[in-house]
Amino acid sequence: MSDRRSGVGNTANGFAYEEPLLFERSRPGRIGHSVPEPDVPRIDPSSVLPAEALRDDIPGLPEISEVDVVRHFTRLSTWNASVDLGLYPLGSCTMKYNPKLNERAARLAGFAAAHPMQPVALQQGFLQLCHELTMQLAEISGMDRVTLQPAAGAQGELAGLMMIRAYHEQRGENRHTVLVPDSAHGTNPASAALNGYTVRAVPSGDDGILHPDAVAAAMGEDVASLMLTNPNTLGLFEEHIARICEIVHAGGGLVYGDGANLNALLGKTRPGDLGIDAMHINLHKTFSAPHGGGGPGAGPVGVKNILAPYLPTPVVRELSGDEGEGFTLDYDFPHSIGRLHANHGNVGVFIRAWSYIRTLGPAGLRRCAEMAVLNANYLLARLCSAYHVPYDRRVMHECVLSDKRLQDTGVTTHDLAKRLIDFGYHPPTVYFPLIVPGAIMIEPTESESLEGLERFADAMLAIEKEARETPELVRSAPHHTRRSRLDETRAARQMVLRWQPEPRD
Ligand SMILES: *Cc1c(COP(=O)(O)O)cnc(C)c1O
Numbered sequence: 307m308s309d310r311r312s313g314v315g316n317t318a319n320g321f322a323y324e325e326p327l328l329f330e331r332s333r334p335g336r337i338g339h340s341v342p343e344p345d346v347p348r349i350d351p352s353s354v355l356p357a358e359a360l361r362d363d364i365p366g367l368p369e370i371s372e373v374d375v376v377r378h379f380t381r382l383s384t385w386n387a388s389v390d391l392g393l394y395p396l397g398s399c400t401m402k403y404n405p406k407l408n409e410r411a412a413r414l415a416g417f418a419a420a421h422p423m424q425p426v427a428l429q430q431g432f433l434q435l436c437h438e439l440t441m442q443l444a445e446i447s448g449m450d451r452v453t454l455q456p457a458a459g460a461q462g463e464l465a466g467l468m469m470i471r472a473y474h475e476q477r478g479e480n481r482h483t484v485l486v487p488d489s490a491h492g493t494n495p496a497s498a499a500l501n502g503y504t505v506r507a508v509p510s511g512d513d514g515i516l517h518p519d520a521v522a523a524a525m526g527e528d529v530a531s532l533m534l535t536n537p538n539t540l541g542l543f544e545e546h547i548a549r550i551c552e553i554v555h556a557g558g559g560l561v562y563g564d565g566a567n568l569n570a571l572l573g574k575t576r577p578g579d580l581g582i583d584a585m586h587i588n589l590h591k592t593f594s595a596p597h598g599g600g601g602p603g604a605g606p607v608g609v610k611n612i613l614a615p616y617l618p619t620p621v622v623r624e625l626s627g628d629e630g631e632g633f634t635l636d637y638d639f640p641h642s643i644g645r646l647h648a649n650h651g652n653v654g655v656f657i658r659a660w661s662y663i664r665t666l667g668p669a670g671l672r673r674c675a676e677m678a679v680l681n682a683n684y685l686l687a688r689l690c691s692a693y694h695v696p697y698d699r700r701v702m703h704e705c706v707l708s709d710k711r712l713q714d715t716g717v718t719t720h721d722l723a724k725r726l727i728d729f730g731y732h733p734p735t736v737y738f739p740l741i742v743p744g745a746i747m748i749e750p751t752e753s754e755s756l757e758g759l760e761r762f763a764d765a766m767l768a769i770e771k772e773a774r775e776t777p778e779l780v781r782s783a784p785h786h787t788r789r790s791r792l793d794e795t796r797a798a799r800q801m802v803l804r805w806q807p808e809p810r811d
Contacts (some may be wrong), residue, residue, distance in 0.1 A: 307380060322705050325381055332368035339374055340587040380399075385788060387732040391764050395726075395734035397704060397749020398569050405595045408658035417657055422649035424632055429602060433633035436650065439605070439660045443587055446671070448578025450609025453666075455618045455646040459566040462586025462605030463497035463533070468643040469584060469609060470531050476641065476723035479558065481530035487516050489540060489739055494533040510741070514540045514697035518549045525557040535564035536577065537702035539739040541682065541747070543570075551581025559679065560584065560613075561700055566605070568592040568700035570679050572671030584609045593659035600645060600720060604655040615641040616677060618767045631636040662666035678703040681759060685750055690769040696742045704749035708742050717773035717780045724791060725772070725783035729765035 315543070325639075352360055387394070389401045412418065416431060440452040446626040449661070456462035463543035467484070473736040474481045484498035487508045495505045508524045511517045515538065532554045536544040551561045563577045563585035569576070569592050577585055589595050590603035597603045609617065619642045619654035666674060679702055688697065709719040723733030723746075750759060772780050784790060 308663060310640040314630045317729050327374065328368040328370055328378060331370055331374060331378070334369060336369045336371055338370055338372035341752050347763075350628065351625055386451070387727075392730055393750060393754055393758050394732055395748045395750065396546055396593060396732060397751050397760065399596075399735070399749060401596065402591070402594055403753040404594050404658070404750040405662065405665065406537055408594060411661040412654045412657040413516045414657075417653065419663060422653075427632075432633050432650075432653070433622050433635070435660050436656060437624055437633055439663075440622065442663050443606055444608060444658070445624075446568070446572065446576070447585060447587060447608045448576025448601050449579075449582075450506075450578075450611045451617060452606050452608045453617050453621070454464055454604065454606045455651045456586060456605040456607055457647055458603045459564075459586050459588045459591075460493040460497060461621040461646060462588075462607045463493055463562070463564070464500060465505070465607050465618060465643065465646055466562050466584040467501040467531065468608070469607075469613045470562065472614055472616040472643055473560065479723065480560070481528055483526070483528045484530055484562075485521065485524050485532040485554075485559075487537050487538070489514070489535070489741055490533060490565065491539055491564060494535070498531075500532065506528075508532075510538070513699065514538070514542050515760040516546065517736060518546050518553055519555050521550050523604060525559070527554060527558065529557060529559045531555070531560050531562050531768045533562045534582075535566070536580075537567070537704075538698050540742070540746075541701040541749075542699060547580045553735055555581070558645055566591055566704065569749075570675055572642040573668055574675050578608070578610065584613055589655050589659040594662045595658040600797075602652040602655055604652045604659070607717060611683075615639060616643050618643055620645075638810045648799035678750075681750040681752065681754055682748070683760055684756075685763055688759075689766055692745070692767050696745075703751070704747055706739065706742055707746045707748070709744035709746070712770070714775050715773045715777045717777050719746050721780045721783065722746065722769055722773070725769050725780045726765060727784040728786045729763055729768070731762060731765060 389403050394401055403486070404447060417435075420432060422430065429772050436454055440454060443452045444450065453465070456465045457763050482502070482504055483499075483506050484495075484503040485506050485508050486495045486498060489510045495507075498505050506524055506529075508516065508520050511520070516534070521532065532550070534547065534550070536545060538544055538545055554561050560583040561581055563727040565577055565580035565582075565585040568587060570594065584607060586605040586607045587593075588605050590597035595604070602764050617639060619637050619639050621639065623634055623636040625632050625634055663671065681792055682705050684706075686701055689705075689707060693707040693710075696706060696708050696710075709717070709722065712718070712722075719736050725734050726733050733746075734749075738747060739745060750762070754762075769780060779785075782791070
């Protein structure tokens with residue numbers, strides 16, 4: 307093994323050795339717990355379990371002391387990039403800074419220790435929080451009703467399109483097409499297809515945004531909905547959105563807004579006021595609930611009143627009049643699309659979002675949007691002299707560059723992303739949106755200081771200089787990590803040979 311691959315000689319984190327697996331550290335008889343002897347008789351598993359449920363080929367768990375487990379995971383945690391360590395150019399789409407107060411709220415015993423199947427009378431505090439959160443999200447988005455059930459943006463799209471489908475079916479209309487701009491997030495066409503719709507792509511204009519005449523040309527009696535992301539995936543505001551909504555509505559369709567990211571709009575404009583009929587809002591993006599590695603998230607969906615009969619059940623409702631005070635779960639929606647999540651959804655995410663919204667308040671949320679937009683435009687201004695800017699306009703919460711101007715150096719977006727790791731940054735989103743070859747998408751978010759933005763911009767400019775002067779340095783990066791660039795074919799082979807000794811070469 308070379309020094310780099312084993313991590314030997316790398317003292318960046320003060321540990322100059324390979325980190326073995328817990329299984330490799332296991333020593334017979336070593337323990338990390340102290341549990342009292344049971345005071346009930348031991349039973350022989352074979353006397354209570356069917357024979358086919360019994361296995362004798364399980365190698366056992368690692369036997370290891372508590373302090374060794376703690377050190378193992380603490381060491382591994384220092385190998386990670388994290389938003390608590392520095393600027394994270396993936397932005398809110400992956401992880402914006404999560405204020406610690408929200409974590410504290412989510413851990414309050416009254417929430418964290420509650421059982422989801424407690425009777426409604428014992429869930430009043432939690433139901434009140436759900437009710438308030440739906441009201442806050444409705445206010446922020448300009449929608450009439452909100453369901454908290456969808457567990458992610460993609461499931462929110464599914465839910466929204468199911469409601470749109472139910473709406474058209476109820477009216478006896480057979481509409482089987484969904485329009486999706488070519489700049490859309492990949493989940494949009496996927497959700498439409500999953501709902502049984504045919505997807506028709508609508509080309510965006512040379513300026514990167516959607517134009518009314520393109521929508522009018524694609525519109526027809528078969529169109530159930532247009533799905534629109536605003537700001538779009540280039541970080542540009544869809545300026546013609548009001549006119550586009552009018553065109554879709556005039557043709558009998560509804561407009562689905564992809565509101566996964568509201569960072570740039572908070573307190574500035576409301577999708578509902580612009581003509582959007584249904585939209586999801588990712589609490590794990592704009593509303594700061596931490597996510598990563600696939601979850602947990604929450605993609606509440608807001609709808610206009612015309613879609614309210616189809617909301618997923620149960621719906622949290624505040625009691626009124628003779629019913630007394632408090633909150634209840636309402637199942638009385640005969641046209642509902644049904645339930646989308648067991649119990650209430652990803653509850654911890656709701657609590658964090660509620661806490662975030664209440665901490666900032668309306669003025670704070672508006673300032674959050676202003677700072678997110680200012681920061682993205684500041685970075686763009688610092689970087690546009692060195693990097694190609696495919697759509698050179700004022701951006702919203704994120705900006706898109708490309709490697710086009712580096713072509714003569716042989717350095718690509720991929721290399722740049724790897725070299726940023728040497729400067730202490732996680733790579734930004736790369737090769738997306740698909741309509742920009744070699745795209746580099748940067749979303750700094752509202753939390754970064756001017757000094758933090760300057761450091762990141764300096765790193766990007768230094769790499770551009772390296773690409774011109776010492777391109778090999780960039781092409782072989784990263785150089786300061788425990789593992790360098792993986793050979794993807796080799797990595798795949800090693801997955802297959804996982805438990806066999808590594809071939810030496
Ligand atoms: C993140 C995102 C989605 C998907 O949301 P998930 O919670 O990851 O399913 C959809 N559209 C846009 C624009 C997004 O940024």
